[in-house]
Amino acid sequence: MNKALFLCLFFFCGLCACRNKGGRHRDSDTVSLAAVLKEPEKKDTIVDLDTSMISLKKYGAVSLETVISQRWTFADADQAHWNEIFWDSATDTRQYPELALFPDHTVTANARCGLETGSWQLDKESREMRLRFQNGLSRVYTVRKIALKQLELGWAKEDGLAVIKLTAEGIVHQRPEEDPYFPTNNQWRLRPGSSETRAQIRKRIKECAHFYSLFFLDNNRRQEQEISFSGLPSCFVWYNGGIGMQSKQELDKKWIACFYSESQAYAAYDMIADELGRHALKWPEHPTSWVRQTGEVLEQLSGNL
Secondary structure, X not given: OOHHHHHHHHHHHHHHOOOOOOOOOOOOOOEEHXXXXXXXXXXXXXXXXXXXXXXXXXXXXXXXXXXXXXXEEEEEEOOOOHHHHHEEOOOOEEOXXXXXXXXXXXXXXXXXXXXXXXXXXXXXXXXXXEEEEOOOOEEEEEEEEEOOOEEEEEEEEOOEEEEEEEEOOOEEEOOHHHOOOOHHHHHHHOOOOOOOOHHHHHHHHHHHHHHHHHHHHHHHHOOOOOOOOOOOOOOEEEEOOEEEEOOHHHOOHHHHOOOOOHHHHHHHHHHHHHHHXXXXXXXXXXXXXXXXXXXXXXXXXXXXX
């Protein structure tokens, strides 16, 4: 066996195994996907990947941080902590936590259930991943196991260790800022600490439209068969080939909460409704995908606001 490959295998097996007391593992910046990251055998559902996206499968070896730097969906947890992680007892609803980790060490956590943005750092020696959020809070996970599309984290709690399993697609954007979950694309969702001017409110809804443009384009590029809007704040109603507005009486409370006050949220609503009422948006005459065309039209809306 090639010596370099043997060392790579040795390091990564040590990383993925539970750490023995007092044990140490060999550090490395490179992970051989072909040799180590074994995934369940299944047919790849994505064909003709959009050129704006990168499949990590195409690399023979990538850095550990490159594997981590993608969008992870919480898939399961140990029985003792499942409810805490996946269920909101206050609203009695299922939660869909996620971690979107980016190469510049920024992070968007829980985009669908309690948005937090900030930064992340990984200590390869201890395998500790520390998340620091804009609100001053922090969280520390331990990377127990990792593969191209699978991640197992440990989270030390007062009542014991929570073991969390996450999944990913192994696909990332060529330009991370085109990912709808990139932190700067979600600042419009963070409630301001003081009343905003009309110009500031307009900037917030401009970013809202841009976020949804990226969201639709992202779903199209990932060739998603179903689009989930669960947990995302919105004032829109989506049609196959059209965009409408929710009624003010039934306006999403999560969307209202993105603004300083209810009155400012209604002012933002009126700005969007006025722009849609101008009928200035140009829809493709022969669309290949309603998802893609909606993303493109929303970018027009963002530009007009």
